[in-house]
Amino acid sequence: MSSFNEVIFNNSPKKKGYSFPAEWVKHEATWLSWPHKEASWPGKLETIYEPYCQFIKIVAEGEKVRININDESTKAFAIEELKKVGADLDQIEFYFNESNDAWCRDHGPAFLLGRESGEKALVDWGYNAWGDKYPPYDLDDVIPTKIAQHFGLPVYHPDIVMEGGSVEFNGAGAIMTTTACLLNENRNPHLNKEQIEQYLMEFYGAEQVLWLGDGIVGDDTDGHIDDITRFVNEDTVLTVVESNPLDENYLLLQENLEMLKTLRLLNGKPLNIVELPMPSPVIHEDTRLPASYANFYIANAAVVVPTFRDVNDEKALKIIQGVFPDRKVVGIDSTDIIWGLGSFHCLSQQEPALQK
Template sequence: MPPEWAPHQCTWISWPHNRDSWPGKFEPVEPVMARFVGVLSATELVRINVLDAAHEAHVRAHLEGVATAANVRFHHFPTNDAWCRDHGAIFVSRAGADAPLLALDFGFNAWGGKYPPFDRDNAIPPQMAEALGVPCRSIDMILEGGSIEVNGAGALMTTENCLLNPNRNPTMGRDGIEAALKANLGVNHVMWLGDGIVGDDTDGHIDDITRFVAEDTVVTMIEGDAGDENHAPLAENRERLDTLRLADGRPLNVVELSMPRPVCFNGDRLPASHANFYIGNQVVIVPVFNDPVDAPNLARLRDLFPGRDVVGIDCTDVVLGLGAFHCLTQQVPAA
């Protein structure tokens, strides 16, 4: 599996339409998505799953004058929800193969059966593969793309709270899960963190806490307020990062990002995190929350991505759906 910063042939998204995911606050979501597509489509192709022709016309109206039309393609692949990182195909490259790109169709059960129905989401990967003209392999394992991070050099990072949760693959165990990840994603070293952040209904996806930004470098979220409920799990993950080693024995370079102040809706804490950024070919799009730590976190990411524009887009409304830009995207590597 290539790292996210490797060249893409396109980025795939599923346009938001499920109002239950943004109860009472759906209207602000689509303009944010339009801005996201506008920024990304300026430099790479964006493929968008929509429900049907009427939904395509609706989305086109949101994108008119915002996105680069020549870099947008629509697919009438109906979904249950918008989280393409988790229900979309995961793509791996195969050097020397007749088909250098392979789509992996892992099972999807809506984060442990939390949000039925999810049949349409689970059917998306082979449709993506067919549209691209690449082979697709079905794998008897539940896996969401947001639960894994790869460095493109053999290492994969994930969390125990998610991948060892019995609501995903109760019969596999840690050894079985590691073996399946190595066999299907071409990695040779699995690195485990612990728990995710408060409000994350995915049982602790890695893409809200720690992200590879280079072969030996990660950014990780830190909560400095010892009284905040995110402080202890993030501190424990930070300690683990100091002990983890790459397969060749090298330690990780760890860059800390500060958690924003709590973002809440109707008294519920939402999983607001600057780590849920998306790395495009020429841009890094970062969720921001009108918070004092927005600017310093963006500055740190600019230092880490000197060849890309780092753009912050307010996700205060989007995160009510319990995700942000990384959750809403899936990259397709260049063949």
Template structure:
């Protein structure tokens, strides 16, 4: 099959979106190159943390890097070489890009467990409700990756962001009302219609909704900052211990909703409470610092930390939540200025 639109939906063809902990062939990144998210000298300051992220992923799988142009590709190669990254683990696609948040504008990979086939879902991207134009180059990224990998691609025709959905690999998606039902995404669709697109193109059976997100998050409340599956029936859910903090009420609301949820099997969710960091404020700006914005990859679980009093508590909790997986804490003190972290920056390609 080649990179042409499929006539049937992925679900009808037997495809589904695997859990993040399933083995990866690669993780895809869009290399940051302008000041859309990191103004002034902040782009240069965050780069060492970004390169450390690439190095950590590359310990267990390939890293696909999307570079804006050939000059940037050569710059990246030089920087990775200085960082000690095995360049044999890096693949490049050279194409114009706008911003760095590959979780949201990049390819969504679905697989057919029976045949071992892989397909890319090319959701529409409008930069989180049109907040940060231009975004047309990023919107073309899934098809470029499909062409590079010679994979079939299907276009659902609606706006969807990878950071807004969380999967257990057993038929369930977690998402948030504040983002997916926001009129700045798909104002022509009702909730049931949005759910049908998720069923059809992610190959799932159930959508579970929390209410909203955290302060500083310009995505209108992505789930990957608040609630993450760690196995088929267990989530880590962010909580704020300080009742005076702006995140306290919303995270308590989400927690109450999670406690009432039932999975496809009828089982109640196991919930592990994960503390928020003490407010990560940079230059007077409350960033969306969250330990839930981790990436599960072959090498381990890459967790953002912030030189914060709560870092070690979160690491200890995640070590228990992921038995048998290495927890890899990496500094995100500069990355978080861009209002996202390691999960937002990446999109995994499953191994089939």
């Protein structure tokens, strides 16, 4: 360990026996921040509530859904929208944690579990709305600490910028991320690659960091991993590929595929790579949107996959069902949601259940 930040690393979650579980580990709950920012879905905000509430309904079949909400009137509106889709309100809890925006994967709580104690802790990474692109973000930035205080959980503050959508976990010591995002000068320009790896391993309780390159076209996060490659078990990934050589995603996704083939896990084994198609380009108001089937969310009761009224929807659902034989795979139309430049994984953050 280099000495550039020994004090913070000496008391890191990893040193205390904590680690970040894989998404498929049993959840106690899923956290969301209720969408309310018109600027994130200009002209479409009212159209996203039906698919958003369908998502909540499916997730609530197998776990609690905990929603950060701004005020009583927004809570009343949310309840009415959830009633329209028949969601189980007994499974849904509201917390008055004000938010600037809805992207809970990136600003929400990163829950850790103690390997020996089984107890929970939180990491509250710095959050700057993807390189200061969409201020203000002051309310989003403090949500994890508010949640930790509410539940009386230990909270760790690395004091660097990190987003949940930029990292993938296999639950066996590996983190996967992209150089396009984590090495971008708009995040942590004072840190080099090795130092960022140390932060990731110390605060997520991991042993290795696996790097890919660029994210997909239209992704305003500078290349989040959750739009391109996802762990589905300890040694298998789903990765999106583009079949049309003329599409602007074709080469960069081929490059990522070749990088995946060279990576090795801690046990020296290569990854099992399952290819997932991309939908046809989703364009709105002359803007290429980051539509990807990889932005699925693994809940207790289901895997929820964004669909785009596309010829590849059914093919993608079948492939994802093939790697999750013990969960039902549910597609929900994300054509309006993706106008906000994210989908179901971007909107959610899991809280693991205590391991017994």
